[in-house]
Amino acid sequence: MARAVLVAAAASGQGKTTVTAALARKLRGMGQRVRVFKCGPDFIDPMILARASGAPVQTLDLWMVGREESRRLLAEAAREADAILIEGVMGLYDGTPSAADLANEFGLPVLAVIDAGAMAQTAGALVMGLRDYGPVRMAGVIANRVASARHAEMVASSLRDIPLLGSLAKQPQSLPERHLGLVLPDEQPAIEGLLDTLADQLALDAAAWDALPVTFFDATTRVASTEAAHVSTLAGRTIAVARDAAFAFIYPANIDTLTALGARIAWFSPLADEPVPAEADAVYLPGGYPELHAAQLSQASQWQASIRAAHEESKPIVAECGGMMAIAESLTAPDGTTWQMAGLLPGRVAMQSRLAGLGPQALPTSAGPLRGHTFHYSLLETSEPAAASTIKHPSGVQGEAVYQVGSLHASYFHAYFASNPDAVAALFTRGAA
Known part of the structure; x- marks a missing residue:
């Protein structure tokens, strides 16, 4: 069993990969064993997330990977990790199947990443819409690109019964990108320092994180392994x-x-x-x-x-x-x-x-x-x-x-x-x- 969340957002470009990498590195620095997955087809984000977590990153997808194999991968990770982070794809409800479909299939609470750079109290309306549209279970929120502690407080006050688990300040240096996505980590000499900085800058409410329930993944009905x-x-x-x-x-x-x-x-x-x-x-x-x-x-x-x-x-x-x-x-x-x-x-x-x-x-x-x-x-x-x-x-x-x-x-x-x-x-x- 492990604490598991699906990290999602309202759209692409909100900072899901950055926040997932920062959270993985932060939890790892706190002595937790962390496993990260990527929802949907992707090659580059998993390379960044593997560097952040120190462990290989596999794919979860109800159609491409399949329900039973996805369940097996989650159960295997839960046996050896304290925290499981699953980065969603696009917006929470985008695609067939969507990240929300994956969350509901496996009982995963959603950790919503919001780009708060150009909003404050409206964050609450956005997050409640993400929660109720499906609906999905909402574990909490991480506000990205906040300008100050006061700004984070304004976001937190708008969330009502949804906890603000953390915030990440606007970064002077972001993960570099090009036409197919992020630049490969092996091409970034400063990647380890950048990941450490993101973890240091992530203001995580450790007590709120520890209050999240652990999740049990039952893989007893899974299909036989490839070897068998x-x-x-x-x-x-x-x-x-x-x-x-x-x-x-x-x-x-x-x-x-x-x-x-x-x-x-x-x-x-x-x-x-x-x-x-x-x-x-x-x-x-x-x-x-x-x-x-x-x-x-x-x-x-x-x-x-x-x-x-x-x-x-x-x-x-x-x-x-x-x-x-x-x-x-x-x-x-x-x-x-x-x-x-x-x-x-x-x-x-x-x-x-x-x-x-x-x-x-x-x-x-x-x-x-x-x-x-x-x-x-x-x-x-x-x-x-x-x-x-x-x-x-x-x-x-x-x-x-x-x-x-x-x-x-x-x-x-x-x-x-x-x-x-x-x-x-x-x-x-x-x-x-």
Whole structure:
């Protein structure tokens, strides 16, 4: 059992990640064992939250992850933590399913983050609306961007029967952002100091936090684990996984699924011009920021030669979003410069200023749907016909194109492997279509 809250807000941009990171670091500094989760598809926020909490951050989502697996993850965390923080996605009621749906499914009280920078007593009306619209259980409020102690008092007085658990002053330095979200923590030399400062600046009512009830997550009816439910269809196979600043978008659950299916993981860095490991039976190129490192990737001759050789040898290659961008013929970076890429997939990729794809999707397979999402600003221009398409959730309309060029499986679609391990095993098996 642990104290668990879902950290939510009325909209994106209110400071959910900042407050969740500050609270995680604050509680950790108080000697508490903290586990953090992220609600909904996301790669970058979990990296920041993992640095703040000192523990890996997994995804919770009623559709992509599933109810039983989400319940299992919460129960596992509750056995080893004193505090569980779950950062919501977008606004509390946005999306299908929403963060509010997750909170109500598991009996999680909501900790509302409000941007108080341009309001005072109106905060009460906003928070009560968040509470009553669903409704949800409201654990309390953290007021972000407060100007003074008096300002925090005015906010607190407006909340009536809802406690103000804490406040965070306006920060001279915020977590840096770019087109896909926050800057990766490994690219911020001062990240640890910034997280410490946020924790120090968070005025937390420790007594009010300690008064929150503990939550029990019953996972006795959960589905069997991946290890028990699926034959080790990747046993004896080595899967090379690209991991560096250009290929950083990897769900921890994806690697857990591959290893649970019996695969051995061999990490390598295309940015460092490391070739695909010779022992690899298959290759996984996850998403990331190839557009920010296009010049370096174009000059990585060993990497390019090795991925072409793997393709010629018919080794299965799964390329997701940024991974697909890196194996197209060329990539036009945000500054307009065009760089040569590995050339496994005919076509050109170009960055644009507008979002080109966003939201949950599923890939139909012979083993059932493989769920995941899409989020990209680039466009692919190709003569290669799509072998299949994903399906958008919940609309059911056609989503991202999926390309199959020999042993290459490429798409803007990011798959959440744990949603269908059998389908994943087929993708990484020689001859799979």
